[in-house]
Amino acid sequence: MALSGAAPRRIGIFGGSFxxxxxxxxxxxxxxxxxxxxxxxxWVPVGMAWHKARVLAPAEHRVxxxxxxxxxxxxxxxSTCEVERSGPSYTIxxxxxxxxxxxxxxxxLLVIGQDQYAGFDRWHGWTELLQRVTLAVAGRAGVEPAPGAVLAGHPHAIEQLPLPAMSISSTEVRSRVARGEPVDALVPGSVARYIAQHRLYSNL
Structure with missing residues (x-):
C-alpha cells in the first residue's frame, strides 16, 4: 500500500518502430x-507509422x-497499445x-531525441502533449536541447538526457541482414536469433 504523501511515480514512455x-x-x-x-x-512499438515511407516488419515481430x-x-x-489500435499511431x-x-x-516523461524536439510543433496534438508529459530530450553531452521557434514560445517541462555514444541504427541492422552479414554485435543475442529464425529483413 502506498504511503500517504509519497512522491508520485515517475513513468517514462519510449516509442519507436523498433x-x-x-x-x-x-x-x-x-x-x-x-x-x-x-x-x-x-517501450511502445509503433502501430501504423504515418511518418514512415517504408513498410515496417509486422507488428507481432517488432513486439x-x-x-x-x-x-x-x-x-x-x-506496451502493445499502439499495435492494437487501428489507424495512424499518434503519440497523444x-x-x-x-x-x-x-x-x-x-x-x-516522454523520451525523444533532439530532432524530434526541434520539430515537436508538427506532432498531432502537441499542445495537449505538453500539458500531459515532461519532455526528456536525448542530446549530445554538453549541448543544450534546442526547441524550434514555435515550441520555444510555449512553456513546457523538459529534462535533458545524455545521449549514449553509440552510432547503431535499425537501417544498418536491416542492411547487414539483407547482405547475409552477422548482427550479433548490434542487437541482443536473443533478437539476432529471432531475426534468423523468422528470416526477417532478408529480402530487402
Missing part, C-alpha cells in the same frame, strides 16, 4: 531509467523482439490511453 530493436535503443532506455529515476519505462530485448531489465515493460492518443489505465498519481 524495426529491429538494437543496443543503442537499450543504452538510451537505461540512461532514461537511471538518469530520470524512473519507476517504469514503457516480440522488444520483449526479448527488455527481458530481465529492471523497470522495463513493452497513446499518452491519453496509458494515463487513463494508470491508477494513482504519476509524473509522465
Amino acid at each position: 524495426d529491429p530493436v538494437h543496443h543503442a535503443h537499450l543504452a538510451l532506455a537505461r540512461v532514461a531509467r537511471d538518469h530520470l529515476g524512473l519507476d517504469r519505462l514503457l 516480440a523482439m522488444a520483449k526479448l530485448a527488455v527481458e530481465g531489465e529492471r523497470g522495463f515493460e513493452v 492518443e497513446t499518452v491519453r490511453e496509458l494515463q487513463a489505465r494508470e491508477p494513482g498519481p504519476a509524473q509522465w
Whole structure:
C-alpha cells in the first residue's frame, strides 16, 4: 500500500518502430531509467507509422523482439497499445490511453531525441502533449536541447538526457541482414536469433 504523501511515480514512455530493436535503443532506455529515476519505462512499438515511407516488419515481430530485448531489465515493460489500435499511431492518443489505465498519481516523461524536439510543433496534438508529459530530450553531452521557434514560445517541462555514444541504427541492422552479414554485435543475442529464425529483413 502506498504511503500517504509519497512522491508520485515517475513513468517514462519510449516509442519507436523498433524495426529491429538494437543496443543503442537499450543504452538510451537505461540512461532514461537511471538518469530520470524512473519507476517504469514503457517501450511502445509503433502501430501504423504515418511518418514512415517504408513498410515496417509486422507488428507481432517488432513486439516480440522488444520483449526479448527488455527481458530481465529492471523497470522495463513493452506496451502493445499502439499495435492494437487501428489507424495512424499518434503519440497523444497513446499518452491519453496509458494515463487513463494508470491508477494513482504519476509524473509522465516522454523520451525523444533532439530532432524530434526541434520539430515537436508538427506532432498531432502537441499542445495537449505538453500539458500531459515532461519532455526528456536525448542530446549530445554538453549541448543544450534546442526547441524550434514555435515550441520555444510555449512553456513546457523538459529534462535533458545524455545521449549514449553509440552510432547503431535499425537501417544498418536491416542492411547487414539483407547482405547475409552477422548482427550479433548490434542487437541482443536473443533478437539476432529471432531475426534468423523468422528470416526477417532478408529480402530487402
